[in-house]
Amino acid sequence: MIGYLSVRRIDEKYVGGILVVDESGIPHEFKYTDPIVPTTLQKILYGKSLEGYLNTEVIAKSLLKKLDNKPEVVFTDSSVLVDAAENVFFAVASVSSTGQIEQPSPDECIIPTSIGAIRFASAKEIPQDKLEKLKQIAEEIDLLEPFQRLQKALEYICRSSSS
Template sequence: MIGYLSVKKIDEKHVGGLLVVDESGIPHEFKYTDPIIPNQLQKILYGKSLETYLHVEIISKSLLKKIENKPDIIFTDNPVLIESGENVFFTSSFIPSADETESSPEECVIPYGSSAIRFVSKQQISQEKEEKLKQILDQVDVLEPFQRLEKALEYVCRSSSS
């Protein structure tokens, strides 16, 4: 099982979702939060840290606790969210330059077609985890479920307005 964690700010509403799929990309579980609209006092008290606090502490961590099908690996499209848990990896596609090297033990770059996928974790990525990431890349398009998740979160925000 593979998890996809995303938190979005849509029309001043903060909403998060966690989609768990199998190796074929078929959804097995989807959890989401009700959209959160911070009040003026919260904006004043938290200042610039409000968004990070909401996205990591309130939304992401609560989603990770609620999930029943615990995935081996959880991908996120937001680097801040790697603070949410041990198996959370920020995932991004890029075209590496000839002199591009891995910059830290918390990061690994795996060739993927004509580009590469960069994985970043809050802790050192073990050889075993890197092999698991390579295996997942061989089986599925790791970025596509983020598109489904984003559409689902937009739907949740629109539905809450009705």
């Protein structure tokens, strides 16, 4: 199982979701938060740290705890969310496609795929077994496509809650 974790800010509301799919991209579980609107007092007290706190501590960690199907790896489209758990990896299309697995630093790597390269980043050093798992997943599926589905679902949830 592979997880996709995302938090969006839509119309001053924060909403998060996690989509768990199998190796074919078929959804097995979807959890989301109700849209969160920070109060004026929260904005004052948290200042610039509010968004990071909401995204990681309030939304991402609670979503990961609620899962019935625990994915081996969770991909996120926000580098901030890698702090939510050890198996969370920031995944983004990369311009580098040298044909080799590169490891710019211990907590990131670039893996070439048939449609380009994907850069992965983690909060900690990526162990060799996880590096191999990332490579395997990147070779087997369109790794970034489920983010599009997740984003549309979160937009739908956020817009539906305002009516």
